[in-house]
Amino acid sequence: MVVFVVRRLIISFFVLLVATFLVYVLVVLSGDPLGYLATDQSPNKAQKIALVIERLHLYEPIPQRYLGWLGGVASCAIPGGKCDLGLTKDGQQVSDLLTAAMGSTLRLVVAATVLAIVIGVTVGIISALRQYSGFDYTITFAAFLFFSLPLFWVAVLLKQYVAIEFNNWLADPKIGLPTLLVLSVLSALTWRAVLGGDRRRKWIVTGVAFVVTAVILYSLSVSSWFARPALGPVLLTLFSLGSAFAVTQLTAGVARRNILYATLGTAIVGVVSSFVLKPVLDDPSWGTIFLLLLVGVLIGAGIGYAAGGLDRGQAARASAVTAGLTGFWIFVDHTLNAVPAYSDAVGGRIIATIGSNTPDFQGTFWMRFLDLCTHLLLPTLAIMLISFATYSRYTRATMLETLNQDYVRTARAKGLTERTVVMRHAFRNALIPVTTLMTYDFGYVIGGAVITETVFGWQGMGRLFVNGLLSFEPNPVMAFFIVVAVSIVVFNLIADILYAYLDPRIRVS
Amino acid sequence: MTAPERPASEPAADQRVTNEQPLEAPSMAGPSHDDQVTVATDAATSGATSRPAPVSEDGHGSIADTTTSPMRPEAPLPPDDLQAQGLTITARTSGQLVRRRFFRHRAAMISLAILIGVTVVAFTSIGFGPFPGWWGQDYEHTGPVINRGAMTLDILPSFIDGDGFSWGPHPFGQDDTGIDYFALTMRGTQESLIIAFVVGIVSTVLGTVIGALAGFFRGWVEGVLMRITDLFLTVPLLVTAAVVANKFASQGILFLAMALGVLIWVQLARLVRGEFLSLREKEYVEAARALGAGGMRIIWRHLLPNVVGTVIVNATLTISAAILLETALSFVGLGVRPPDTSLGLLVSQYQSASQTRPWLFWWPGLCIVAIALTVNFIGDGLRDAFDPKQTRVRA
Numbered sequence: 001m002v003v004f005v006v007r008r009l010i011i012s013f014f015v016l017l018v019a020t021f022l023v024y025v026l027v028v029l030s031g032d033p034l035g036y037l038a039t040d041q042s043p044n045k046a047q048k049i050a051l052v053i054e055r056l057h058l059y060e061p062i063p064q065r066y067l068g069w070l071g072g073v074a075s076c077a078i079p080g081g082k083c084d085l086g087l088t089k090d091g092q093q094v095s096d097l098l099t100a101a102m103g104s105t106l107r108l109v110v111a112a113t114v115l116a117i118v119i120g121v122t123v124g125i126i127s128a129l130r131q132y133s134g135f136d137y138t139i140t141f142a143a144f145l146f147f148s149l150p151l152f153w154v155a156v157l158l159k160q161y162v163a164i165e166f167n168n169w170l171a172d173p174k175i176g177l178p179t180l181l182v183l184s185v186l187s188a189l190t191w192r193a194v195l196g197g198d199r200r201r202k203w204i205v206t207g208v209a210f211v212v213t214a215v216i217l218y219s220l221s222v223s224s225w226f227a228r229p230a231l232g233p234v235l236l237t238l239f240s241l242g243s244a245f246a247v248t249q250l251t252a253g254v255a256r257r258n259i260l261y262a263t264l265g266t267a268i269v270g271v272v273s274s275f276v277l278k279p280v281l282d283d284p285s286w287g288t289i290f291l292l293l294l295v296g297v298l299i300g301a302g303i304g305y306a307a308g309g310l311d312r313g314q315a316a317r318a319s320a321v322t323a324g325l326t327g328f329w330i331f332v333d334h335t336l337n338a339v340p341a342y343s344d345a346v347g348g349r350i351i352a353t354i355g356s357n358t359p360d361f362q363g364t365f366w367m368r369f370l371d372l373c374t375h376l377l378l379p380t381l382a383i384m385l386i387s388f389a390t391y392s393r394y395t396r397a398t399m400l401e402t403l404n405q406d407y408v409r410t411a412r413a414k415g416l417t418e419r420t421v422v423m424r425h426a427f428r429n430a431l432i433p434v435t436t437l438m439t440y441d442f443g444y445v446i447g448g449a450v451i452t453e454t455v456f457g458w459q460g461m462g463r464l465f466v467n468g469l470l471s472f473e474p475n476p477v478m479a480f481f482i483v484v485a486v487s488i489v490v491f492n493l494i495a496d497i498l499y500a501y502l503d504p505r506i507r508v509s
Numbered sequence: 510m511t512a513p514e515r516p517a518s519e520p521a522a523d524q525r526v527t528n529e530q531p532l533e534a535p536s537m538a539g540p541s542h543d544d545q546v547t548v549a550t551d552a553a554t555s556g557a558t559s560r561p562a563p564v565s566e567d568g569h570g571s572i573a574d575t576t577t578s579p580m581r582p583e584a585p586l587p588p589d590d591l592q593a594q595g596l597t598i599t600a601r602t603s604g605q606l607v608r609r610r611f612f613r614h615r616a617a618m619i620s621l622a623i624l625i626g627v628t629v630v631a632f633t634s635i636g637f638g639p640f641p642g643w644w645g646q647d648y649e650h651t652g653p654v655i656n657r658g659a660m661t662l663d664i665l666p667s668f669i670d671g672d673g674f675s676w677g678p679h680p681f682g683q684d685d686t687g688i689d690y691f692a693l694t695m696r697g698t699q700e701s702l703i704i705a706f707v708v709g710i711v712s713t714v715l716g717t718v719i720g721a722l723a724g725f726f727r728g729w730v731e732g733v734l735m736r737i738t739d740l741f742l743t744v745p746l747l748v749t750a751a752v753v754a755n756k757f758a759s760q761g762i763l764f765l766a767m768a769l770g771v772l773i774w775v776q777l778a779r780l781v782r783g784e785f786l787s788l789r790e791k792e793y794v795e796a797a798r799a800l801g802a803g804g805m806r807i808i809w810r811h812l813l814p815n816v817v818g819t820v821i822v823n824a825t826l827t828i829s830a831a832i833l834l835e836t837a838l839s840f841v842g843l844g845v846r847p848p849d850t851s852l853g854l855l856v857s858q859y860q861s862a863s864q865t866r867p868w869l870f871w872w873p874g875l876c877i878v879a880i881a882l883t884v885n886f887i888g889d890g891l892r893d894a895f896d897p898k899q900t901r902v903r904a
Contacts (some may be wrong), residue, residue, distance in 0.1 A: 024750055030756035144889070148881035150833050152709075152840040152853070153874040156860045164864075208793050310861045439742070447747025447837075453861070465748070466841050469755045477752070485743050492742070 001500050005493060012489045022483055024066045024474050031472035055087040069475070071483060073386035085482075086475035088468075096187060099480045105460035109449050111376055112383040113289070113442060120391025121434060125393065125427060126194055128399035133348050136191030137286060139392055146389035151448050153369065155382040155455035158177040163351040163378055170343075170350060173226035180217050187213040228340050231333040236274070240267040243325035246398070251318045252311070253419055262315045263322040270326030274333075281334055283364045289331070295322045336368035336374070343375075350374055354457045373386070379456050383448040387441055395435050399430040439495045440487075446484050451499040607818075610894035620883035627879060627893050631698040634691075646689040648696040648850065663822020682868045684859075694872050697852040698832030700845060701832055701880065702767040708831035711770025713824040716777030717816075723778065726786025734778055741775045751843045758838075758846055765844065769831060777823045784816045811892055825888030829881045836877050852877050 033056055037049055046321050052058070057065050070157030071083035076095075087095040127136040136138025175183075188210035195205045220226065231239065244263035245254065253261045273296075274281070280288065301316040308315025343350055345363060352358070352375045361371050402408065411425045412418075450462035461480045545888030601609075611617060636642030681690040686694055723731040741749070757768040788794070791814065797807050838844030845851035852873040859869035 006551050012743060015736070015743050019740050019744050023749070026756060030752070093765060143883055145878075145882065148829065148833075148878055148885050150836050150840075150853070150856070150877045150881070152837055152854055152876065153877065156856065157874075160860075160864055211851065322852075386703065436692065442745075443742075443745035447745045449838050450751070451841060466751070466843065469751060469843060481744070484745060484748060488743055488745070 005496060006454055008493065008496065009489070012492075013080075016485050016489070020320070020478065020481065021066060021483065024069065024478060025472075026063060027469065027474040027477050028062050028065070029471065030366045030469070033472040036503050044404045051091075052089045055089055055091055056475070057086075064476075069478060081353060085479045086503060088476060089471065089473055093478045094475045097476065098461070098483065101461045101464050102149075102458060104458055105453065105462060106447055107356075107372070108379055108383070108452070108458075108460070109442075109445050109487075111380045112448070113379065113438075113445050114389060116384045116387035116391055116445075116480060120388045121395045123388070124392040124395025125399055125430075127421075128396045128403065129422065130193055130196055131400065133193045133196070134191060136396075143389040148386045149386065151382060151386060152455055153453050155379065157450050158378045158382055159353045159455060164351045166351050170226060171348060171488070173216050173224055175221040175222070180214060181219070183217060184210045184214040184306065190207055226342075229336045230339075231277070231329065231336060236329055237268075237271050238331050239329045240271050240322075240326040243267065243329065243494055246323045246494065247318050247322050247325065249419070250423060251321075252314055253417060256311060258307055258309045259304075259311055261313045262304040262319045266303050266319040266322045269299065269303065270296060270323055270330065274330040283366075285365065293324065293327050294328050299323065300326075327377075334366050335370055338364065338370050340369045342370045342491040351377060353378065355459060356458045379449075379458070380451040382452050382455075383445055386448065387445055390437065390444075391434070391470060395430065398433045399426060402426045405429075421508075426501060432499065435495050435498050435502065438490045438498075440489060442491045446488070512802075520650075532758045539616065559769060569795060580704075603652055607894045611890055614890035614893055616886045620886035620890070623879065624883040624887065627698065627876070627883075628702060631695045631702060635695045635699075639697060644689075644692060644695070646692050648688060648692040649848075681872045682866065684869065688864060690869065690872065692848075693855065694852070697850050697855050697873055698764055698876050698880070699849045701835060701853075701877070703879070704762055704769070704851075705828045705831040705884075707763065707766035708770040708835075709824050709828040711767055711773040711775060712772075712827050712831075713820060715771065716774035716814070716823070717781055717820050719774065720778035720781025721813065721816075724782035725808055725812065727791055727802065728730060730780070734782065736773055744770065747834065747837065751838060751841070754838045756841045759846055761764055762843065762845060765829075765835075769834065773827055773831065773834075777820065777827070780819050780823060781816055783810060788812050788815055821893060822888055822892045825884055825891060829884040829888065832877060832881050832884070 034049055034052060037045060037052070039046065042048070057068060060068065069086055072086060076083040077084075083095040083100060088094060090095070123139055127133075127139045130136055188206045191209035192206040193201050196202070197205070241264060244267040245260070248254050248256070248260045248263045254260050277292070280292075284292075297320045300319040300321075304316035304319030305312045307319075339350070342363070345361075346352075346358065352371075356375050358371050358374075360374075361368060363371070405426075408421060408425055411421045416455065417426075449460070450465060451463035452458075453460045454466065461483060464476045465480035468474070468480070630778055632640045634644040635647055637645075642853035679749075681694055684690055684693060719730070719734060723734040750769055753768045754765055755770060757764040794807055796809060796810055802810070815872060834853065834855070837851030839851040840857040842857070845854055847854065856877075859866070862869045
């Protein structure tokens, strides 16, 4: 495995070298960086031209320029060395521009990828398990539609309609009766198709889902929850216990009492400690959050190990996951608590449509985080839709194929529960091809980021790239290119490791 | 349909589902069985002494086989039984089967009709090149802006708002300078269609040829192909496309399309190579070689017909990807440049008008969606037609 990874890295290195050279030459040959000065009327025109020639090293032949640039990049790899990615024609250091731009773009790309994988794979599995149901057809059609949607168009749609309409609605967050009925019916139909079963069970599910959704929506509307959203202690406890229940059901089945008790205990400990740690959580830093998460997961694993009895390994894993989820809910609760203060700070227009953050925003950790989230929301949604289509279709197809395998039939025949068959035998094997898709899709997401950044006016790497291309400057383009290529190589590496984890045959060979 | 009645087509699928209950056909994909199958099923269920068809082991078992294979090596049922019941079997080539399955794919057929409709309207309405169109207004002629350039299209029938359906002088409205927006949108559609189809053709030809050579001859061609694939795995397509488009866009859309086509062939080449790697080991290739056939003849006569399905399906998907790629590039400003226009450019120009004059934003966008969606559905129909076992998998 190590040999494999190292070999991959070496190949990637040489491929990168060739790719950078090709792109460098193409960008340099694509136009004249001095062209914008052709119509310049100012008396110091000659001086300006000389300055640009000096900054872009236009006096050197192209291969020499490339080597000079490569030398600058190589100095980044040396620890302590000053990164030199060249100058723009305005004399700015590209490395400075890149540092400013990188954070927002990587945030967008990672958020979109993770969300698309999680949601896409989940939906794909459900539509495979409920093949030819209404849910399946809806998802199939939606996936086709999303495939065919131009990303930039969706982004403009989201920006011009969803953001503005939603912000308007937030001024008086009441759900009207027609909307409430439509949403409840939709929810009822979804649950009906997802849960399945015989006719009687289907109707019960439909009815219960309809009533529950309607009641929830009505109470949210009446209590103006959307203006001042919060989970509060009750919902926090409920959600954490629910997560514990779900994790147990998915990993071992709730019939295994000691595992169930371990996860439920973990959830309760998590909720209690969130109140104990309230002073710490009022304005933490990212370091504190990660430390707390780590400690929480370790405690969860400990509880599982202690309470698990004979299944201590499984119980420890399930409890650790529960601890992570409980931490997630606590995090959500605190973020939501910051909404009113944030809303006041930005004048009630919560969903942002321009930029990657509010410039010079002051506030607590939670408000700053919320600020990033509201700016991320729409671009992520736009990119996610298209990736989601790919993942859900692909997962559905591979899941169906896996479910048709002989070993799944054998697993069913020997009396394993449907949960074990699906989660342990089918799902894990279906994930192997999906991992391959991840490596392809990541490139699309980055391409999508370039476009969404244009729509939402982010000063991210995508802007750097497009503006560099339009003014025929190789340095900013290459800076973008290097970051993208390296992150793709890293992503491929992660996929390879996942691959080895999922498929023992690869580990052995 | 039951499993055993499919003689020559898909050995693997047949073997797999032999023991299953009759499979229900997916209604969305369109029931894609042929009459002959139904006949066989009827015969089987009515107590005739049918037996499962022997799975064909000849090398032509591939579903994509359209021209060369000697079809129907064994009849699925003893003919006497069927004759006794007054039923006859007509043999069909697999090309005919594929065509039938495709023509019965409802979504694909509707999409094909819409796509042809859009194409015909786009090219005849405002004319193309030297040919005049029937619309009467062109995409360059400015005029007085009437009523802020609002849409004159009225699609509500008379029993709703009383004045009935009418086109009006500017059904899609007018842009800032009074150019008829219908003509402008149609011009953009023309450009996008041309680019998409040129990209599709260029990349399909390149991908098939290179993939075939790499898969059949192995050696340095394969080495180079795999290295280029590595290259494209490391760099997102949109990034390379943007760099290339920026270089060639100023030389007109044909150059832009060719340049994009030269970029997109890699995936198809990999697919074709993969299929060739397994096909080249088949016995019938060996037989052909023993008879003295050269490499080129084997590729052309014996192997390529077997990958036609893959190639056609991939070509369709490339076309829809090319539409989206071109419009995205034009939107960012790296593709088609003014004074020429494209759907992406139109959306880009009027994205800020989407609140005040929404039609300027919606029409070009809807055209893109219409083209991409129909092409995708046609691709889906083709895939089902060439590879029916994909739709038959059952949990």
